[in-house]
Amino acid sequence: MRDQAEKLRVLARNLKNQVECEIKGTQKKTRIIAVTSGKGGVGKTNFTINFALALMSYGQRVLILDADLGLANIDVILGINPSHTLYNVLKGEKNIQDIILPGPQGLQIIAGGSGMQELANLRKWQVEQFIAKLEELEGIADIIIIDTAAGLSKNVMSFVLAADEVIVITTPEPTAITDAYGIVKAMTSKRKHGVVHLVVNRVENAQEADITASKLKIVAEKFLKLNIGHLGFILDDPSVSKAVKSQEPFLLKYPKSSAAECILRLAAQMLDQELQPEPAGVKAFFGKIARLFG
Secondary structure, eight states: OOHHHHHHHHHHHHHHHHHHHHHHHHHOOOOOEEEEEESSSSSSHHHHHHHHHHTTTTOOEEEEEOOOBOOHHHHHHTTTTOOHHHHHHHTTSOOOGEEEEEEEEGGGEEEEOOOOHHHHHHOHHHHHHHHHHGGGGGGTSEEEEEEESSSSSSSHHHHHHSEEEEEEEOOOOOOHHHHHHHHHHHHHHHHHSSEEEEEEEESSSSHHHHHHHHHHHHHHHHIIOOOOOOEEEEEOOOOHHHHTTTTTTTHHHSSTTTHHHHHHHHHHHHTHHHHHHSTTHHHHHHHHHEEEEE
């Protein structure tokens, strides 16, 4: 009963702040977060989807932009068949707002084109022109999460450098840590000031996550003069792969799993909240109310 009362207080406070901002004409700008990784296979896209849903459980309106140009798979993981993608926007056939898809729990999705070499080999001016179109999404969500491709391509760096904040996903594997450092180094060389968060995926326990994060933080601070924030970790959980096979987010498919608990904790940390709502039931109801008011 006490938990439900606390949820009501947080919801009321969030709605009150939003209404006050609208009355005063000081509505906050959309927060843009890029999610990236040095190498593929670290669970970046799956993290993006579930992290977005976790943020929504705190009353945030969230939109995912699949910017893995050429190999986009947000729609595949969610079992969605988009009629239009970023390809149509880049070809000038659609406006970016026209291709927004409804996802689970009210999540908004902009699908990228998959299997299209044209998208994977965009020229610099084409990427910059597309990023400029993102201004049209201002206010359509509280948070836009850009799911980039892995690696250090020009396309990836363009999106990473354009974002307000960057979440770097790694695993405890030495190659993943090395590649994560590589992308952080590349970011730092282009942009001296920026907010970088680290998430360690597929760890056995919190100690392994801390050791992995410390390795990267120490090297980045010593050689790049950059303080990387350790946002948190996600435990290695068989529920994740099971959910992927069924094309459902693990936060919704297995809301009581250890991975779901971890992703909710990460969302709370990102939003500077202490409340950890349950991933279903009363939480879902109040989350929908918050988004309707938004």
